[in-house]
Amino acid sequence: MKPREIVPDVHYVGVPDFDRRLFDALIPLPDGTSYNSYLVRGRDKTVLIDAVEPQALPVLRSYLEGVPRVDYVVSNHTEQDHSGGLPWVLERYPGIQVLSSEPAKPMLVDHLGLDAGKIRTVADGERLDLGGKTLRFISTPWVHWPETMSTYLEEDKILFSCDWFGSHIAQTDLFADCRECILAEAKRYYAEIMMPFRVIVQKNLDKIKDLEIRFIAPSHGPIHRDPGLIIHAYRDWTDDKPHNAVAIPWVTMHGSTALLVERLVTGLVEKGVSVFPFNMATADIGQLAMALVDAATLVVAAPTVHVGPHPMVFNAVVLANALRPKVRFASIIGSYGWASKMAEIVQGAMPNLKVEMLPGVIAKGLPKPADLEAVDKLAAAIVAKHAQLGLVK
Numbered sequence: 001m002k003p004r005e006i007v008p009d010v011h012y013v014g015v016p017d018f019d020r021r022l023f024d025a026l027i028p029l030p031d032g033t034s035y036n037s038y039l040v041r042g043r044d045k046t047v048l049i050d051a052v053e054p055q056a057l058p059v060l061r062s063y064l065e066g067v068p069r070v071d072y073v074v075s076n077h078t079e080q081d082h083s084g085g086l087p088w089v090l091e092r093y094p095g096i097q098v099l100s101s102e103p104a105k106p107m108l109v110d111h112l113g114l115d116a117g118k119i120r121t122v123a124d125g126e127r128l129d130l131g132g133k134t135l136r137f138i139s140t141p142w143v144h145w146p147e148t149m150s151t152y153l154e155e156d157k158i159l160f161s162c163d164w165f166g167s168h169i170a171q172t173d174l175f176a177d178c179r180e181c182i183l184a185e186a187k188r189y190y191a192e193i194m195m196p197f198r199v200i201v202q203k204n205l206d207k208i209k210d211l212e213i214r215f216i217a218p219s220h221g222p223i224h225r226d227p228g229l230i231i232h233a234y235r236d237w238t239d240d241k242p243h244n245a246v247a248i249p250w251v252t253m254h255g256s257t258a259l260l261v262e263r264l265v266t267g268l269v270e271k272g273v274s275v276f277p278f279n280m281a282t283a284d285i286g287q288l289a290m291a292l293v294d295a296a297t298l299v300v301a302a303p304t305v306h307v308g309p310h311p312m313v314f315n316a317v318v319l320a321n322a323l324r325p326k327v328r329f330a331s332i333i334g335s336y337g338w339a340s341k342m343a344e345i346v347q348g349a350m351p352n353l354k355v356e357m358l359p360g361v362i363a364k365g366l367p368k369p370a371d372l373e374a375v376d377k378l379a380a381a382i383v384a385k386h387a388q389l390g391l392v393k
């Protein structure tokens with residue numbers, strides 16, 4: 001494979017992975033992914049930016065066959081899908097130096113077994129002159145590990161952002177020219193790994209707001225040549241104000257919880273609320289994560305299994321707690337056969353959510369008229385709370 005030109009002397013040397021369907025044994029990848037690296041050539045020095053997933057190394061090797069000298073490899077992020085190729089890169093170019101943030105250095109030693117003597121740390125704002133091309137290193141922590149940084153190529157106005165602004169898409173085209181596709185996939189990726197650090201992401205966005213950016217070249221998915229689109233979307237996703245929307249992870253065993261969910265969905269939709277119900281028996285957790293980016297309210301709907309919540313819904317609660325979405329209200333509905341501690345266990349499993357709990361509804365067996373009326377009251381309470389936040393038009 002030959003390097004593919006983005007602008008003169010800046011090439012894509014990344015690897016699309018059309019077949020991968022799961023990341024971290026957790027995150028669904030319906031559209032595959034890519035491990036992007038870039039080659040920047042100045043008059044005097046050549047730099048590789050990021051170093052792909054180990055399984056993608058044969059393709060990186062083929063890109064670099066005709067590149068006899070690389071002086072530096074920038075490691076924007078230590079996670080192995082971008083640094084896994086570093087040991088091979090250090091072997092291929094014995095004189096090369098790894099450039100990383102200060103906190104990344106011990107992580108590169110721990111995770112990759114790199115020789116610390118090969119790693120030079122760069123400071124926030126530090127510049128590296130390659131001869132006609134200048135790299136500037138920008139500390140952008142917690143997108144999504146503590147050590148992450150971005151690299152800006154001043155002359156060509158390219159921001160190499162690694163994970164942030166990325167998306168899990170495998171495609172052969174270099175650029176993100178399908179606006180709807182890129183926003184959906186980038187939102188999924190933001191939701192799954194950046195959302196817990198929403199406030200820090202806001203600060204990172206502020207940090208790059210005065211940069212003149214022509215391209216954002218992330219290390220997953222296509223390159224943005226309309227950077228304003230993705231930056232604007234990140235502003236919306238990280239904004240403190242939620243949308244007039246309710247996310248409902250649910251499951252049912254014998255139909256009772258499903259009746260409560262149907263009643264709630266109907267009541268909310270009739271009042272103009274956007275509702276995102278997910279049957280966790282079949283749902284893609286990435287879709288739930290995306291709904292949690294915007295939702296003002298989370299309603300957990302679970303039947304009782306051996307006194308506790310159904311495990312499939314409980315998984316969703318654990319996920320929501322880990323993702324720390326900006327939800328402001330929550331409630332728990334569901335059903336039981338003879339005894340239940342479902343609601344207490346669910347509530348105890350989401351301490352990270354800074355929410356006001358709204359009265360829930362737990363039906364014994366089939367929901368009775370009084371249970372359904374209580375669900376209607378919950379719908380009305382949710383709408384009233386959303387109205388107080390100015391979310392209802």
Ligand code: FEO
Nearest residue numbers: 079081144163220
């Ligand atoms: Fe794409 Fe955090 O690695």
